[in-house]
Amino acid sequence: MRGATLLETIVAMAVLALALAPLTGAVANGWRAQALALNQRRVQEEVERAGAAIADGLARGGARIGGLRAASYVCADTPKGKAPCSGALVFLVPRPVANQVVGYYVSRGTLYRYVCTLGEAGCSLDRAPAAGGSPVLSGVVHFSAVKGASDPRLVHLALDMAGQTRAAFRWETEVRVRNAP
Secondary structure, eight states: OOOOOHHHHHHHHHHHHHHHHHHHHHHHHHHHHHHHHHHHHHHHHHHHHHHHHHHHOEEETTEEEOOGGGOSEEEOBBTTBOOTTTTOEEEEEOOSSSOEEEEEEEETTEEEEEEEETTSTTOOSSSOOSSOSEEEEESEEEEEEEEOSSOTTEEEEEEEEOOSSSOOEEEEEEEEOSSOO
16 A cells, blocks of 8 residues: 655645635625625614604603604605705604604714704704704615605605615605694
């Protein structure tokens, strides 16, 4: 019995390297695809949470921020063009003590939420503030809220996301406002 020569060993290693090269590329591509899919899923979950907060409200530290569904007044774009809210969504949520004004607008790629009490200085139902509020979602390219043409109690919400670190994504839903005239 004789062992493998150095030349045979080198040839075997070269053949093995040539066979493994495409496999390593496939594994790397699989990892990249998995990372992209996880990022897409994370973006979708963030957008779904933000959409649920807009439609149904949310609880923050024991205080309840009202949602669009419970609004008694809505300032949003119309199918024919922009309303005084100019691309923002502002709505009034009736409360036993004081009526709550909630608004959403986009500034520099971030969706903001602001909450104020009707009658406070600077609190308006006709426009979003120029600045302020709490950041809700970053990477927002476009946000729109449009009242239905035949049913003004139906509000169509759309949100577009994009960026270098996140996958492009569009979220849309319709919310029926229960208490609006």
